[in-house]
Amino acid sequence: MSSFSAKEVKRSIRSFESAAQDVINSKYQTYKARIARFIEIAQKDNVINSIVSPLLKLELDFDKIHISKNGFWIDELKLPTDQDLQIAYVLQMFKRVAEGEQSLEGITHSIYKHKRFEDNIVMWLNDVAIMLP
Template identity: 35%
Template sequence: MSTFTQKEVKRAIRDFEVIATSLLNASSTHFSARVTQFIDFIERNLVINSVLGEYLNLPIKIEDIESDESGWLQVSLPSEMDYQIAYILQTLVSFRRDENAVINYTFHLYKNKGIDYNIQLFNEDMLQPIVREIFNRLEDLVEDEVEGKDNIPSSSLSITHIGDIIAHTGSNIAVGKNITQNLKTGDIRTEIIDKLKEQGAIPEDKISEVEPIIAEIEEVLSDESNPNSGKLKDLVGKVYNLGKNAALTVFKDTIKDPRWSSAIADFFLGGN
């Protein structure tokens, strides 16, 4: 796991915002070059990759977003902002791979003969709202996880609300009885507390509050037939209040019961 200084994080965010603004203002002549610069920066800058890299790999169903309407492209963006961000960033990746992709995509979406106008519409209609949302989340991230801190762990830099919560295809998921047995041995309890301390995910004076929360999670998940989803969501809120996304990431990565993952998703989708 990488760690960064406050100065490194703030400089990376500043540089990212400059590159993103250049992309938003790019004409058709320079748009492809700006897209390449933008995606390359996300992939290669360690700080920004910690923040945005997971969006490039978040599974999305293109067939639920893009459709053919009499030979023209129809785009219905997902309601969840995380999936909107993922779709737009992954679309930019496809533009980087093929310069003609941006011309074809914007022409079939906006139906204008002028390339410049189609790209302008794409920037204003689709890209600008996403970049604005990312800027807002970065501002919140600096306030919550960066200001006044040093040795900032990469795991605390996520700005996703639901993206990384969904279990990835092919991952090993412990369910029901297995997760309960692990919790009872105390192994997961110790692992969570050790990770929280190592990553500085919650204040030291809050560590004593962690074990009772884990015990409550154990109790709810021990009912394999009918776990209390409302109670699980409340427990997600308790974890979030202790250390926001950084603490939730530790719990989510350690407790791999899908019912816990669903409770985290419900918490964010329902507002917090």
């Protein structure tokens, strides 16, 4: 295990918390850039990466989280009950968005079904990302 100075840890935590707040407070026009910055910090900051890297590698079955009866609309968002798996879900969703693998507009629209994509994204951030233990 790497050892980090208190100064490094404090700086990394401030940077990561700031990036998380930027995602939560972002608007539709900037949320992708904010998520990309968040994931970049998670992957490149040595302190943060040592903490979140195992969570990014956890195996998650998104089909068991995004319960769909008809193959399109998500009827239930069955979040894991385990705290680490919940955090892993959000981190991995953000990583998928940052890498262009997942459209947050699409997935949130299939959950909440509001016409405005921004409304769906805000609801997901409030329901899922902010509510983490």
